[in-house]
Amino acid sequence: xxxxxxxxxxxxxxxxxxxxxxxxxxxxxxxxxxxxxxxxxxxxxxxxxxxxxxxxxxxxxxxxxxxxxxxxxxxxxxxxxxxxxxxxxxxxxxxxxxxxxxxxxxxxxxxxxxxxxxxxxxxxxxxxxxxxxxxxxxxxxxxxxxxxxxx
Amino acid sequence: xxxxxxxxxxxxxxxxxxxxxxxxxxxxxxxxxxxxxxxxxxxxxxxxxxxxxxxxxxxxxxxxxxxxxxxxxxxxxxxxxxxxxxxxxxxxxxxxxxxxxxxxxxxxxxxxxxxxxxxxxxxxxxxxxxxxxxxxxxxxx
Numbered sequence: 001x002x003x004x005x006x007x008x009x010x011x012x013x014x015x016x017x018x019x020x021x022x023x024x025x026x027x028x029x030x031x032x033x034x035x036x037x038x039x040x041x042x043x044x045x046x047x048x049x050x051x052x053x054x055x056x057x058x059x060x061x062x063x064x065x066x067x068x069x070x071x072x073x074x075x076x077x078x079x080x081x082x083x084x085x086x087x088x089x090x091x092x093x094x095x096x097x098x099x100x101x102x103x104x105x106x107x108x109x110x111x112x113x114x115x116x117x118x119x120x121x122x123x124x125x126x127x128x129x130x131x132x133x134x135x136x137x138x139x140x141x142x143x144x145x146x147x148x149x150x151x
Numbered sequence: 152x153x154x155x156x157x158x159x160x161x162x163x164x165x166x167x168x169x170x171x172x173x174x175x176x177x178x179x180x181x182x183x184x185x186x187x188x189x190x191x192x193x194x195x196x197x198x199x200x201x202x203x204x205x206x207x208x209x210x211x212x213x214x215x216x217x218x219x220x221x222x223x224x225x226x227x228x229x230x231x232x233x234x235x236x237x238x239x240x241x242x243x244x245x246x247x248x249x250x251x252x253x254x255x256x257x258x259x260x261x262x263x264x265x266x267x268x269x270x271x272x273x274x275x276x277x278x279x280x281x282x283x284x285x286x287x288x289x290x291x292x
Binding site: 021029047 | 163169173182183258260286288292
């Protein structure tokens with residue numbers, strides 16, 4: 001973790017009333033956003049399973065020699081399940097941030113607020129790591145395609 | 152600035168652990184917002200180059216009316232604008248939290264959390280749009 005050079009009194013950075021109000025607002029909306037994102041992920045999974053049970057849809061591609069594109073196969077189920085797993089993780093940490101921060105602020109419990117912020121930090125770290133992994137996968141695939149085209 | 156604020160009986164302070172957690176939020180928030188902004192801008196440039204042709208293909212592929220291509224492009228542009236605004240608020244929140252920590256100014260931290268609140272509100276809007284899209288798709292299928 002970076003060392004911070006912080007201007008503050010000898011016993012720490014004071015929380016003004018405005019800071020408490022804004023932090024509480026972020027915690028409230030973070031909690032609502034977490035629940036809605038989870039509902040959205042669950043609905044996407046239900047929708048993907050419904051499409052899987054439907055007869056396979058085939059679209060005719062005009063101008064591409066009559067080739068067909070199939071929709072509603074196992075690939076979408078796999079991606080939806082992966083996204084649901086991540087959504088549950090996001091929900092857990094964002095909801096913990098919301099609950100702990102709101103409770104900590106209302107009870108003036110510094111440790112609880114700190115733990116709430118720790119959960120928000122973990123939430124952002126998970127998103128950051130996922131982005132790094134996706135970028136690595138994209139780069140590897142592109143390198144593979146370029147190597148394939150070159151040979 | 153802080154001297155004008157009413158002080159509570161149990162005045163709360165950010166200790167070293169809380170400050171390192173705030174620093175981590177700021178650092179990762181900045182990384183996420185800048186990385187995704189670059190990706191979104193690259194996608195927008197690619198879309199500007201070949202977008203209309205791709206949407207025309209999509210419309211004919213789905214057997215929809217050609218006039219719907221314009222509507223699809225408008226929806227796509229609005230979504231892009233929403234995503235960019237969402238990321239800018241995350242970037243603003245990260246920068247203000249960092250500045251607040253470095254200067255020991257709780258008002259800057261408060262502004263950072265205000266921007267974070269707007270980021271969460273926009274996250275909620277995007278989730279609601281996703282829910283509406285999924286439910287509409289389920290009803291139509």
